[in-house]
Amino acid sequence: MGCTITMHDSEIDALLGCGGPIARQVRAVAQACEALSKATSKVDTGRLRASISLDMGCGGGFIRAEIFAPVNYAIYVHQGHGMIFPKSGKFLVFPGKGGGLVFAKSVRPVAPYPWLVRALEATSPWPVVVHS
16 A cells, blocks of 8 residues: 655745745744844844844745844844953943943953844744854
8 A cells, every 4th residue: 555645846836935835934933033033132222123134035945034133243242242352552442322432441241142043942933953
């Protein structure tokens, strides 16, 4: 006794295509992840939260969703950092919260706050594996 299932290329394309059910599910999970990551990101000026974006792509047998924060300091919020000292000169110089410049001899360590990974873990029905 046996059973044969035959799927033609057009049926596979319908499943894996950009408008297919798999892409719709990936899009729904990605949109939920984007919304949760915006809701749980740390907010100082709002720039980090406003930068969080979703990019979808599909075709050629793949479906990809990427949620990212392109501001240059997002990685340091997400992964944390150790003590920071000036590389040249006596002071680190950076914009202050209320305007003006801050001059500091060092910046203390910051613990990781992996809000993007946490949002994905909370919204994804699939296992989440983080590679460092």
